[in-house]
Amino acid sequence: MACINPDGTLTEVARRVLGAMARRGAAFAVPEDLAGETGVPLHRVRATVRETGRAKLIEDDGAGWRLTALGREALDLDEDDGELA
Amino acid sequence: MxxxxxxxxxxxxxxxxxxxxxxxxxxxxxxxxxxxxxxxxxxxxxxxxxxxxxxxxxxxxxxxxxxxxxxxxxxxxxxxxxxxxxxxxxxxxxxxxxxxxxxxxxxxxxxxxxxxxxxxxxxxxxxxxxxxxxxxxxxxxxxxxxxxxxxxxxxxxxxxxxNTDEVVRLVDALQTTDRHKVATPANWNPGDKVIVPPPRTVEDAEARKSLGYDCVDWWYCETTVPNAVSAAERKG
The missing domain is CATH 3.40.30.10 (Glutaredoxin)
Known part of the structure; x- marks a missing residue:
């Protein structure tokens, strides 16, 4: 799973993309907006959304994406490590 | 066997x-x-x-x-x-x-x-x-x-x-073709004249005379189109 490191933490790009979703709370976000907010190229945001979606870290409503409880947990783990900006 | x-x-x-x-x-x-x-x-x-x-x-x-x-x-x-x-x-x-x-x-x-x-x-x-x-x-x-x-x-x-210059030239040619519905001649580079597709009917061939193209013959006409990327940008 390219969005998750071998030690179970999120990759740098996944952390930035999911972090942007976390700042939106319960609102759904589209990859174009996430690319604009994070500075991550759109093709990498789309890849991250696909991968983290498969890992059930995010969920969609058909138009956009937001964090699941599992996704918030993955970010919280990183926050505990003091790594989430 | x-x-x-x-x-x-x-x-x-x-x-x-x-x-x-x-x-x-x-x-x-x-x-x-x-x-x-x-x-x-x-x-x-x-x-x-x-x-x-x-x-x-x-x-x-x-x-x-x-x-x-x-x-x-x-x-x-x-x-x-x-x-x-x-x-x-x-x-x-x-x-x-x-x-x-x-x-x-x-x-x-x-x-x-x-x-x-x-x-x-x-x-x-x-x-x-x-x-x-x-x-x-x-x-x-x-x-x-x-x-x-x-x-x-x-x-x-x-x-x-x-030759990576050829890769850029190719992308420029394809995008110019899409944008202006033209073709690009041999050794074309942005800023050069492009080829207007030949007419397919007698009426179109006749109408072409008034369109201001630079024509060698009715089937060979050139024109200029604006560059998508400016010369300054191309130089980086």
């Missing part, structure tokens, strides 16, 4: 299929491990892609090409075009080579490189030419437009490094 030559034997060694994709068809879809994580061609929709293969990491000609492609990346980005490299080497080999290019040549490789160890993508795009090498990918380059259509292919042998 005797066989006159190995090729007569009913049991033949497995041959790698090398089937070329077709121009103007949807480019074969793929999802693959890259140095920028797992990427799919679909992730690039809305963006043009230059997908190119090289024979092997840590080889001299490929290194010169990667340095040249790295310099090309911002030039292509101005044209809404992203580079995507590929070879059959592992992701660890790619990472080590990219680091070596940075350390030894002072060049950052800004584009992802596919680790196509199982040759899935190489097979989809006919990148392996068994009569040249049964394992390595040739120097293939595919231009895929923002709708996922395969627009151009260039194949070079293992021994010959590519």
């Amino acid at each position: 005797e066989y006159n030559s190995p090729s007569d034997h009913p049991i033949q060694p497995a041959r790698i299929q090398s089937i070329l994709p077709r121009l103007n068809a949807l480019a074969p879809a793929f999802e693959a491990e890259t140095t920028h994580g797992r990427l799919a061609l679909e992730d690039y929709r809305g963006t043009w892609v230059v997908l190119f293969s090289h024979p092997a990491d840590f080889t001299p000609v490929c290194t010169t090409e990667f340095v040249a492609f790295a310099k090309l990346a911002p030039v292509l980005k101005q044209r809404n075009t992203e580079l995507l490299g590929l070879s059959i080497d592992s992701i660890y080999s790619h990472l080590a080579w990219v680091n070596a290019i940075r350390d030894k040549f002072g060049v950052e490789i800004p584009f992802p490189v596919i680790a196509d160890g199982n040759r899935e993508v190489a097979s989809l795009y006919g990148m392996i030419n068994p009569d040249e090498s049964s394992t390595e990918t040739s120097r293939c380059l595919f231009v895929i437009d923002d709708k996922g259509i395969l627009r151009a292919m260039i194949y070079y042998p293992l021994t010959t490094g590519r």
Whole structure:
């Protein structure tokens, strides 16, 4: 799973993309907006959304994406490590 | 039963299929491990892609090409075009080579490189030419437009490094064709005259006389079109 490191933490790009979703709370976000907010190229945001979606870290409503409880947990783990900006 | 030559034997060694994709068809879809994580061609929709293969990491000609492609990346980005490299080497080999290019040549490789160890993508795009090498990918380059259509292919042998100026010229020509519904003549460069498609009816041939084209004959007319990227931008 390219969005998750071998030690179970999120990759740098996944952390930035999911972090942007976390700042939106319960609102759904589209990859174009996430690319604009994070500075991550759109093709990498789309890849991250696909991968983290498969890992059930995010969920969609058909138009956009937001964090699941599992996704918030993955970010919280990183926050505990003091790594989430 | 005797066989006159190995090729007569009913049991033949497995041959790698090398089937070329077709121009103007949807480019074969793929999802693959890259140095920028797992990427799919679909992730690039809305963006043009230059997908190119090289024979092997840590080889001299490929290194010169990667340095040249790295310099090309911002030039292509101005044209809404992203580079995507590929070879059959592992992701660890790619990472080590990219680091070596940075350390030894002072060049950052800004584009992802596919680790196509199982040759899935190489097979989809006919990148392996068994009569040249049964394992390595040739120097293939595919231009895929923002709708996922395969627009151009260039194949070079293992021994010959590519000309990246030609890659930019090709992308400029294709995008100019799309934008202005024209064709580009031999050795065309942005700013040069373009070819107006020949008329298909007597009426269109007659009407053309009043359209202000620079015509040698009714079937050979040229015109000028604005550049998508300015000369200043092209110089970077």
